[in-house]
Amino acid sequence: MTPEEEAEFKRRRTARNLVVGGTLLFFVILFYAITIVRMGSQ
Amino acid sequence: MPMTALPAEWRDFFTLTKPRVMTLVIFTAICGLLAAPGSIHPVLGFTAVLAIAMGAGGSAALNHWWEADLDAGMKRTANRPLPSGRMRPEDARDFGMFLSGVSIMLMGVAIGWLAAGLLLAAIIYYAVIYTMWLKPRTPQNIVIGGGSGAFPPLIGWVAVTGEITAMPLLLFAIIFFWTPPHFWALALFVKTDYAKVGIPMLPVVAGERVTRNQIWIYTLVLAPIVIAPWLIGGTSWVYGTFAVVLSALFIALAAPVVRRDAVMGEGDPMTEEKALFKFSILYLFILFGALVADRVLETQGLIGPGYFAGGVV
16 A cells, blocks of 8 residues: 555545444434424424 | 555544435435324434434445445546445444444334334345346346335435335335436446446446436336325325426426437547536435425314315225
């Protein structure tokens, strides 16, 4: 792997990790909100 | 290809979900949600639409995976993530399965299992029955495919009410019968290379004459279905007026497309076909917008329940 390829590899890996992490955080908040709403209605 | 050794760009995963198709899915799902009687908490409404969008995205990814070979053979699709070699096919398949699975679980846990069951049916319908089985086998594939686009408003409605009634089924039927004239009008003026990869599109297999006749049949069947929600008392005159006027316009624009016989070859501007196609998109947005406006106005007490309410059914 050339230095350029390695830089590109790291850039893509970082970008992907950020997207996955952001999505997980979003779902944590969403499930918290769903739980609060559903508990409130019962 | 050396590119496959690198991890795929996250944007390519996003591309797999067909974001442009998704806008119509989200719009019609929200309309089904808002038009349904009763109310749903905004957080749950958002979750229902999110689950529908994720299900659509998941089955779109499965569609990319299954049709990678076909896409490679067509100019329009050759640059998609799989045929271009930017992503491994297995990754697209796993992504599609995962997204579909999560969408069904999310819908079931947060909203209800009837809506989740319908979402599962929609995903299987699009990814398996349509993509894998019928699309490569019948020139009526557009009719079958229209069924998958018809699920979102039905699921959105059922997410609120928890039951399948005449109204959500009519919303399903509206999109189902709207799709063929909409798509075939496009197919008449955009020459695709589907034939090259063995997908039997109606204008190629059966000819333009048959396609124009079929556009006419579906246009005429669509009109009473679109007006039916008003006639069975599901809506008031607001929706009823839009339904009648829009149907008349659709028929008026389809008629010249059907009548045209002598096509002037390559130089033909296809004005009538383009007009019908453009109008068909506007038609659906206005119709569903009018349905939502109608229901909201009645809930607010600004208009009556409608002339036919409680009368016919």
